[in-house]
Amino acid sequence: MNWSWPFFFDYITNGLMMRGAWTTVWLSVVSMVLGLGLGIVAALMKMYGNALLRYIAEFYIWLFRGTPILIQLIIIYTGLPQLGIRLTVIESAILGLALNEGAYLAEIIRAGIMSVDKGQDDAARSVGMRWTQRMRFVILPQATRTIIPPLGNQFNGMLKTTSLASVISMEELMRSAQMLAQINFRVLEVYSVAALWYLLLVTIWSAIQVRIEAHYEKPFGPAAAVSPEAEKELKKALQQAGTAKI
Amino acid sequence: MSMDTQPTPQPHAEAPQTRPARGAKTLGEPVVIIENVRKAFGDNEVLRDVSMTIRKSEVVVICGRSGSGKSTLLRCIDQLETIDGGTIRAAGHLMGFRETGGRRVPLRDHEVARQQRDLGMVFQNFNLFPHISVIENIMLAPTRILGRPRAEVKDEARALLARVGLPEKENAYPRQLSGGQQQRVAIARALAMKPKVMLFDEPTSALDPETVSEVLDVMIDLSHAGMTMIVVTHEMGFARAAADRVVLMHGGEIVEDAPPDQFFTAPKSEHTRTFLSKMLSH
Structure with a gap:
């Protein structure tokens, strides 16, 4: 047995690991936001665009869902300079992760838009909304409700997928662990701590996701199905039954 | 030709005598003019050469069995469907088209939207925006559009x-x-855009029987306030109480177009007699 608790606890409070974890967080958020933008544009192009726009969107989705993210990152950072396109590590990591994520999100967003009742589009037209207004005020806000759960799942994945950016020397959590492992050769301790960091980040995100889902469910939630009058009646009945708490 | 069953050129001439309570109502200039409108879904001809005129403050009830084209006609007026032939003029717009040098050019999405602002539509399934509150439903279009x-x-x-x-x-x-309640909010939402015409597409068909009257009461109030209304409905009570004309559609054509008294007591079309006997046997 060669497990060192001192190294383990040292890695937990290690500044390099903490900075790495912070980089993982912001890299995930930035890539997700950009990926979401790309996904919305690709989904709308595929659903409402002319033949050319549809073809471009389908090609993009096909290409980035059909190839490993690892190859995409390496091509962007190491391969593109051959064509005279030089991006920094950070730019390459964000671009690769966002392009990859956008392709997956496009399909999720498309499904969300399709889940909105056709009558909503009729109603939005009937009060005089043009396409952009129908999308912005009526269709997308309702699609969001369907999209949020799988979107949260995607972000959970993103937090861990960023570890692949370590291959292009992006100094996120995985890369920090690799560097520390090379100094002390405490491989098990340092990667265990890295794994704990990922667990912590994912757990925090899960808590946030629950709140976001609750927010978007509010207009539709089961409580909303009960009319205020019925709720009052129910409270009265429960109070009379001796259970004052509701 | 679908118009040969229409009654006299002045269908309202006898209204003051038969319904004195509504005799004071004066109808203005035409607000909706439908001429020779055709519409097909694939091989299915839903509207064949439909023509009718609705004047300001007039209330027209359209009835007919399902598949007769009445809802499609309403949706064509509001440009929720495009027409295959003919002309629809509503609230001063040539709906869905622009005339340039004698040629008709289909309007773009945002130009159609501009025309639709002047028409209010109430749907069978209410179609309120479920993600926002009642007041936001009503305020959305006036503030954002x-x-x-x-x-x-x-x-x-x-x-x-x-x-x-x-x-x-x-x-x-x-x-x-x-x-x-939802349908009454939907009416308020449509009215918030101050439309010149209100279109009702079977507004009470999805309602529990006990809530039908609360919606009809709002519609009757609206008609008393002088709103121009086209109402697709099976509520013959509403037709008697509020309509200036009752229209029967059958097979994509207008087969009867008469004031309520005449429609219910002396219909000219065989289809109307069949329709009325089926309504009464319910």
Whole structure:
């Protein structure tokens, strides 16, 4: 047995690991936001665009869902300079992760838009909304409700997928662990701590996701199905039954 | 030709004698003019050469069995469907087209949207926006589409809610309301854009029987206030109480177009007699 608790606890409070974890967080958020933008544009192009726009969107989705993210990152950072396109590590990591994520999100967003009742589009037209207004005020806000759960799942994945950016020397959590492992050769301790960091980040995100889902469910939630009058009646009945708490 | 069953050129001439309570109503200039409209879904001809004129403040009830084309006609007027032939003029617009040098050019999406602002539509399934509150449903189009100030629009929205009898529901979500309440909010939402014509597509068909009257009462009030209305409905009671004309559609054509008294007591078309006997046997 060669497990060192001192190294383990040292890695937990290690500044390099903490900075790495912070980089993982912001890299995930930035890539997700950009990926979401790309996904919305690709989904709308595929659903409402002319033949050319549809073809471009389908090609993009096909290409980035059909190839490993690892190859995409390496091509962007190491391969593109051959064509005279030089991006920094950070730019390459964000671009690769966002392009990859956008392709997956496009399909999720498309499904969300399709889940909105056709009558909503009729109603939005009937009060005089043009396409952009129908999308912005009526269709997308309702699609969001369907999209949020799988979107949260995607972000959970993103937090861990960023570890692949370590291959292009992006100094996120995985890369920090690799560097520390090379100094002390405490491989098990340092990667265990890295794994704990990922667990912590994912757990925090899960808590946030629950709140976001609750927010978007509010207009539709089961409580909303009960009319205020019925709720009052129910409270009265429960109070009379001796259970004052509701 | 679908118009040969139409009665006299002045179908309202005898209205003052037969219904004195409504005799004071004066109809203005034509607001909706439908000429030779055709519409097909694939091989299915839903509208064949439909023509009719609705004047300002007139209330026209359209009935007919399902598949007769009545809802499609309403949706064509509001440009929720495009027409295959003919002309629809409504609220001063040539719906869906622009005339340039004698040629007709189909309008783009945002140009159609501009025309639709002047027409209000009420749907069978209400189609309220479920993600926002009642007052936001009413305020959305005036504030976001017309860009009017929120405070001013909110006052109007509250007045509209009071008018449809739901002043206490402004912060409720649509799901918290009964069908009849939702439909009254939907009427308020349409009225918020100050339309020149209101189109009702079977507004009470999805309602529980006990809430039908609360919606019809709002519609009758609206007609008394002089609103121009085209109402697709099976509510013959409403037709008797509020309609200036009752139209029967059959197989995509207008087969009867008469004042209510004449429609119910002396219909000219065989289809109307069949339709009425089926309605009465319910």
